[in-house]
Amino acid sequence: MKTLKLNSKRFSNLVTLTSLATASILTVGLLTSAQAQSSISFQIDNFFGNPSCGPEMFTDQNGILNPDPTCDPCGPLTFTAFEQFGYNNGLGPQGEAATTSSVSNNNMPVAALAPADVGNASLIIDQTFGLSSFEHTADQNDPATFGSWGDHRQYVGGHAYIVVDGDTVLEVGSITFDLWVNYPAPFGQGNISSGFGMGYLYGLDDDPNWVAALDPQGTGQINFNLNSMSPTAIVFPPNSPCQTRYGYYDVNVTISPNAIPRIVEFGELPFGNGALSFQNSQVDFNFEMGVGGGEQFNQFDVMAMRVEDAPDGNLPEGINSIEQNHFWHLGTTMESFETDVTFDLTDITLAGNPSNYRILRKPDGSNDWQIFGDISLLNGGTELRANNVTGFSDWAIGDVGDGALPVELQSFEANVNGRNVELTWTTATETDNQGFVVERSLDSENFIEIASYKTSVALIGRGTSASETNYKYTDSRVSNGSTYYYRLVDVSYEGIRNENEIIKISVRNENTESEILNLDYELKQNFPNPFNPSTQINFSIARAGQVTLNVYNVSGQLVKTLVNNAFDKGNYNVEWNGTNSNGSQVSSGVYLYKLTTSNGFSATKKMFLIK
Incomplete structure (x- = not known):
């Protein structure tokens, strides 16, 4: 995982795209008048894009991938985004090196820079920009969207420096571009609607005059923008692999001061599932599944950008206020995915109780925030999690305004009560409480639901009540000698889940010794069943020996070995989290679990995984 601490300012201008090929190119908006007070522009020839293996840009109304309908030499190829851009010497159309053909001084302070310094300057971009996020801004399966197709994408990781008469005067690293691409007519509006770029000043030998001119506020960060981009030659060999498709471009780059900080972090999930923690941007991901993007389905990049500025847009009904100090933009190159997203509330400045916070999402291309309904308040109100997220865009924290818990x-x-665990709790007050969910874990991290107000009358809440109420739930599916963690979740009528404290208990009852003496072999039914995402399997061993517990699919193929060890006589509990031997999530369906011992005992039972 990489972290970039950056600054940027969003621009708004229109740049016409002359062909479908240029729609796959990273192009961003022009400078505003405020930023033009101090900037320098470079015209770069033969900027290089390769390979064309990124996410598909076009689909037809049935979701079938379309080739570029306007590019006859391309042949029947799906049109895809370039994965990276770079300043590669000797890779021009005729073998030319990428060069700076002209430089212009846009109101640079004359007291800081001599005119000759600007005229002799060159910009060298010696690292490639890699695609880290891609998302269509219109549903191409909906005929009503034809004419407004486009995408939102981010490229990260660029590095550049300005050279004057052979000496480096300014070094810019961790360059990131965030842009909205409108596809050419008739598919889109034929222009770039908005975009920005930013980079981080970190050269130890930077010329102080150049730093003062382009970073007058001393932020250590500057705008780094591609203002226009025109292809000099584009090569898409017919019927060729995507790695051989490339393009050359003439691009105008403007460097200017910056004011709004951004924190960008990005990482990769090789198999589309697992956890990513971005500490600086204060957001975590736990991917249940992901389908790789790109022509080769191998794009698994994830990006989080925390913008240190007030979000714009219209608030939804029921939200009184929105966090003014920051919001997030999340992105990925995956074709599809499902994940939980957890936002750290440490820096939230909203008044009121965190139980009244809501996660807001603003889809790309929209100016209206929406309430994301499936959320959980975690860790005593310090984190708020969006559950089962299947699309990224802008995210923020809002407040409904009522301070009551x-x-x-x-x-x-x-x-412990006999062979059971008895849970009891008391509420002082309840407000719009639909009921409770009881969750259990063997390790204090991976919890499964064992009871709910939806199936147990005893767990139904009081709605709104100012009087003390007592509740009780008995867990009879426990094993002697095991330790369990329980978590209580209250659920409002809006469906908002509030996770309360976790308690721990070890089961040691008085009959343990006699029960073990009279123990028989037994494989119990998993619980819960059906289950999602995990389930627990209890079994008893009558004599010490080697024990194997395997999971199979209905075809008899081994999915995963849960246990393969020597066990003493006793009761045991094992959890299966729905993954195979490679750690990948398995599909919904019927699975078999089989217990085998070296003493000749064998038993098999069915379980059902649902998603």
Whole structure:
């Protein structure tokens, strides 16, 4: 995972695209008048794009990938985005090197820079920009969107420096571009609607005059923008692999001061599932599944950008205020995915109780924020999680404005009662409380639901109540000698989940010794069943020996070995999280689990995974 601390300012201008090929190129908006007060522009020839293996740009109304309908020499090829751009010497159309053909001084302070310094300057971009996020801004399966097709993408990781008469005067690293690409007519509006670029000053030998001119506020960050881009030659060999498709471009680059900081972090999930933690941007991901993007389905990049500025847009009904100090833009190159997204609330400045915070999402191309309904409040109100997210864009934290806690919990306790664990809790007050969910874990991290107000009358809440209420739930599916963690979740009528404290208990009852003496072999039914995402399997061993517990699919193929060890006589509990031997999530369906011992015992049962 990489972290970039950056600054940028969003621009708004229109740049006409002359062909479908240029729609795949990273092009951003022109400078505003405020930024033009101090900037320098470079005309770069033979900027290089390769390979054309990124996400597909066009689909037809049935979701079938289309070739470029305007590019006869291309042949029947799907039109895809370039994965990277660079300043590669000797890779021009005729073998030319990328060069700076002209430089213009846009109101640079004459006291800081001599005119000759600007005229003799060159810009060298010696690292490639890599695609880190891609998302269509219109549903191409909807005929009503034809004429407004486009995408939103980010490129990250560029590095450049300005040279005057052979000496480096300014070094810019961690360059990132964020842009909205409108596809050419008749598919889109035929222009770039907005975009920005930014980079980080980190050269130890930077000329102080250049730094003062382009970073007058001392932020250490500058705007780094591609103002226009025109192809000098584009090569898409017919019927060729995407790695051989490339393009050359003449591009105008403008460097100017910056004011709004951004923190950008990006990483990769090789198999489309697993966790990513971006500490600086204060957002975490836990991907359940992901389908790789790009022509070769191998794009698994994830990007988080925290923008240190007030978000714009219209608030939805029921939201009184929105966090003014920052918001997030999330992106990925995956074709499709499902993930939980957890936002750290440490820096949130909204008044009121975190239980009244809501996660807001603004789809690309829209100016209206929407309430994301499936959320959970975690860790005592310090984190807010969006569950089952299947699309990225802008995200923010809003407040409904009521400071009352949905459930004021007085106590939550666990006690062993015979062969069971008895959970009891007391609420002092309840506000719009639909009911409770009880979750259990063997490791304090991976919890499964074992009871819910939807199936147990005893867990239905009081709605709104100012009087003390006592609740009780008995967990009879426990094993002697095991340790369990329980978590209580209250759910509002809006479906908002509030996760309360976790309690721990070890099961050690008085009959343990006699029960073990009289123990028989037994494989119990998994619980819960059906399940998602994990389930627990209890079994008993009557004599010490080697024990194997395997999971199979209905075709008899081994999915995963859960246990393959020597066990003493006793009761045991194992959890299966729905993954195979490679750690990848398996599909929904029927699975078999089989217990085998070296003493001749064997038993098999069915379980059902649903998603």
